[in-house]
Amino acid sequence: MRFTRSTPDGDNDGVGQWLRHAAVGESVFDRAEFVDGYAVLRWETGRGGVGLVHSLIDGNASPGAVIRALGRRHGERLADRYACVVVAQTGTQVTQPYVPKLLAYDVDGSGKQYETTWAQLAAALGQPAPYWFHTLRDRDAIAAWRPGTPPAVVPARDIVTPVTALVELAADEPDGSPAAELCWYLAREVRRRGHASATRNIAELRKNAADGGDGAHLALGAVPAPFTRPAPQEPPEMVRRAGWLTITERRDVLAHRVADFAQRWDGGQDWHTGAVTSVYPSSCTTAQEWAQRLVPAASGHPPTVLEKVLLDNGRDTDTDVLLHDPVAGIPVLHRAPRTRNANLFTYALQRLPTRSQLAALILSSSTCWIRTQDDTLWFAPEREGWGVGFGYSGNGCQTLARLVDVLLDDISAPAAHPQDPAAPRGLFELLRDTPRDGTTTYTRAQLLAARAD
Numbered sequence: 001m002r003f004t005r006s007t008p009d010g011d012n013d014g015v016g017q018w019l020r021h022a023a024v025g026e027s028v029f030d031r032a033e034f035v036d037g038y039a040v041l042r043w044e045t046g047r048g049g050v051g052l053v054h055s056l057i058d059g060n061a062s063p064g065a066v067i068r069a070l071g072r073r074h075g076e077r078l079a080d081r082y083a084c085v086v087v088a089q090t091g092t093q094v095t096q097p098y099v100p101k102l103l104a105y106d107v108d109g110s111g112k113q114y115e116t117t118w119a120q121l122a123a124a125l126g127q128p129a130p131y132w133f134h135t136l137r138d139r140d141a142i143a144a145w146r147p148g149t150p151p152a153v154v155p156a157r158d159i160v161t162p163v164t165a166l167v168e169l170a171a172d173e174p175d176g177s178p179a180a181e182l183c184w185y186l187a188r189e190v191r192r193r194g195h196a197s198a199t200r201n202i203a204e205l206r207k208n209a210a211d212g213g214d215g216a217h218l219a220l221g222a223v224p225a226p227f228t229r230p231a232p233q234e235p236p237e238m239v240r241r242a243g244w245l246t247i248t249e250r251r252d253v254l255a256h257r258v259a260d261f262a263q264r265w266d267g268g269q270d271w272h273t274g275a276v277t278s279v280y281p282s283s284c285t286t287a288q289e290w291a292q293r294l295v296p297a298a299s300g301h302p303p304t305v306l307e308k309v310l311l312d313n314g315r316d317t318d319t320d321v322l323l324h325d326p327v328a329g330i331p332v333l334h335r336a337p338r339t340r341n342a343n344l345f346t347y348a349l350q351r352l353p354t355r356s357q358l359a360a361l362i363l364s365s366s367t368c369w370i371r372t373q374d375d376t377l378w379f380a381p382e383r384e385g386w387g388v389g390f391g392y393s394g395n396g397c398q399t400l401a402r403l404v405d406v407l408l409d410d411i412s413a414p415a416a417h418p419q420d421p422a423a424p425r426g427l428f429e430l431l432r433d434t435p436r437d438g439t440t441t442y443t444r445a446q447l448l449a450a451r452a453d
Contacts, residue, residue, distance in 0.1 A: 017114055018109060019116050019120050026126040028044045035072075035073050038053050040070070040085075041145070045083075045126075051084070051086065053066050054132050056139060058160050060087075062087070063105035067107070083107055086129075100118075100133075104116045121217070129219065131219070135195075135197055136156060136223070151219075151223045153224075156194035161190055165257035166186050169247070178242035178246065180243075181239055183243070188232040189231075192232065198223070202224075241271075245271075247259065248305040249306075256305060272350060272351070274381060275382040275385070276347055276348075279291075279367055281342065287364070287365070296321075296322075297331060306331050310332075310346070319337065349378070350382075350383060351412050352372075352411055354372055354412070356374040356376065356411065358373075358407045366389070368380035381416075390436070400416075401428040402420045402421070404447060424453075
């Protein structure tokens with residue numbers, strides 16, 4: 001049997017790989033141990049201990065990270081407990097796309113991981129090894145597993161997007177709360193998808209096993225509990241946005257956990273904030289004008305959800321200061337204040353909360369500003385992952401042209417989406433040909449003329 005190392009500099013002949021040379025025979029199952037978010041099932045064989053690892057944090061795990069975690073637990077005794085560690089993946093084998101991949105690491109070997117098969121692992125253990133799909137990795141079920149036991153029946157749930165915080169927040173909300181309606185929907189939808197995914201994957205795996213594939217050499221650790229509730233109906237967009245607006249203004253740890261879920265689920269696409277942006281206040285007079293309206297954030301309180309996202313992703317030192325934009329209603333992180341590198345880290349909005357018409361588009365230092373007729377300055381609305389730009393013919397300029405096209409008619413229109421219709425050619429060419437250095441201002445009349453051209 002031939003194996004392929006996952007590292008480019010590894011040899012492919014399997015020489016020295018512990019599992020390849022492990023004697024076929026009986027083994028004794030020891031127990032499960034839990035280390036830094038990894039469930040490790042251990043067997044004792046005639047040539048040393050073997051560990052089968054499932055991550056309880058995400059679907060996959062790096063063998064190197066697992067070895068480091070076990071090393072912290074067992075220290076110098078690691079090699080006495082484990083000769084080889086095998087890490088189960090959510091990803092599948094190349095030649096058998098419905099069979100989970102296995103990555104092995106020999107503790108006293110070359111220090112390189114290599115890919116193995118369930119047949120090879122079963123030969124080393126003298127029995128099929130169990131596998132838990134990532135939506136079925138219940139800690140208690142894994143701890144209770146013993147060779148020969150039937151699969152546990154567990155509620156399907158995605159370990160990457162746990163729903164506990166959603167349920168707890170919804171349970172505490174009053175009747176009619178948009179936040180509760182949103183959280184109940186998300187919790188039920190995650191469970192529905194988890195059940196559907198596990199059911200589909202198990203069916204394909206069993207088909208592979210029936211055909212004599214590598215799936216015949218593993219045992220299922222768990223199957224999903226019945227899911228009898230009808231598919232949930234997604235709340236209307238206005239309800240979703242109202243729910244997230246309430247949640248992102250909260251300061252409690254439960255709201256923070258729900259926000260973490262949103263970032264993993266869809267990146268917070270229904271939040272009122274969009275892309276994170278950075279501005280150097282000294283870069284132009286427009287940036288200076290905006291910076292002058294900022295005020296200190298409320299002190300003596302834990303951060304709101306939006307403040308915490310900025311602090312977690314942008315804070316470099318303890319000297320950074322939280323500010324607040326009272327017009328847009330969003331936090332701003334002042335990084336490295338009173339230094340040459342001082343800049344302001346904040347959010348663009350997905351919609352401008354105003355009815356005042358677009359009066360001018362200001363393009364300066366890679367930042368796109370909107371000035372409305374009431375003389376208010378805004379960042380151009382922008383979705384996370386779909387930035388706006390100018391001075392070139394790429395996607396950013398296309399996105400800005402589409403945005404300006406709709407804002408000329410409806411100032412509260414949402415940030416441009418990649419599936420939106422293309423902007424008028426004249427408007428795109430105007431923005432494409434805008435110099436990238438200095439500041440360029442286009443009036444409403446100029447933008448309308450370019451759109452009509």
